[in-house]
Amino acid sequence: MGKSIADFHFVSDELSPGYTERLTKEIESKRNLVVPPDDLLLPQMLNSNQKLAYDLIIKACSSLEGQAFFVDDFGGTDKTFLYRALLATLRSQNHVALAVATFGIAASILPGVRTAHSRFKIPLDFSKTKSCQLSKQSSAAKLISESKLILWDEASMAKRDTIEAFDKLLKDLMDSDLPFGGKVIVFCGDFR
Structure with a gap:
């Protein structure tokens, strides 16, 4: 009809946030x-094995080269202790460190965690589409792009298609052919 929604003045111009302001709101909250x-x-307070993993992961976050890690140990061996240390270190330095979990129960253990399906818009049914439904221009995409670390708890319980879709998403967001788009990724879980 040749009109814009702004022509109707539903929201005062002073109250409506600009596009870049909306984009950065989620990033600033993280x-x-x-x-x-x-x-x-x-x-x-980390033990020697935890300290070794911690140092390797923090060093990878400091470099410009991405790297993928897998922390595999029996349940109840304080893997969560390591995850909390990593997240606290990076977040206290004002970096974006995302933590996701395969299941909602695991997501309740760590601070600021969401399920992987929710964060990365991974489809629950891969028969329709084999890619994440996340727009490159969205605030979630910008948040993922700016993250120094992505920690995925209970990744051993995720389907292969889920991890492959996540890899494809990061390659697309980062415009890189490196594994996981060159991001530092920590997969955690217990295959036992």
Whole structure:
């Protein structure tokens, strides 16, 4: 009809956020996650194996080269302790560190976690489409692009198609053919 929704003045121009402001709102909320003071002390309490993994992952986050890690250990061996230390370190330095889990129950353990399907818009039914339904221009895509670390808990329980769709999404978002788009990824779980 030749009209824009702005012509109807439903929302005052002062109240409607600009596109870039909307894009950065989610990023700023992730950057400003409150890190519990106790979590900042966790890196000093890691055992030798945890400390080795922690140092390798933090070093990878500092470099410009992405890397994928898999933390595999028996359930109940304090893997969550390592994850909390990683997230606290990066978030306290004002970096975006995303944590996802395959299942909602696992997502409730770590701070600021969502399910992988929710965060990356992974379809539940791969018979219709084999790719994530996330627009490159969305705030979620910008958040993922700016993240220093993506930690996926209970990744051993995810279907192969899910991980492949996630890899394809990151390659697309980062415009890179490197595995997982050159991002630092930590897959966690227990195959036992």
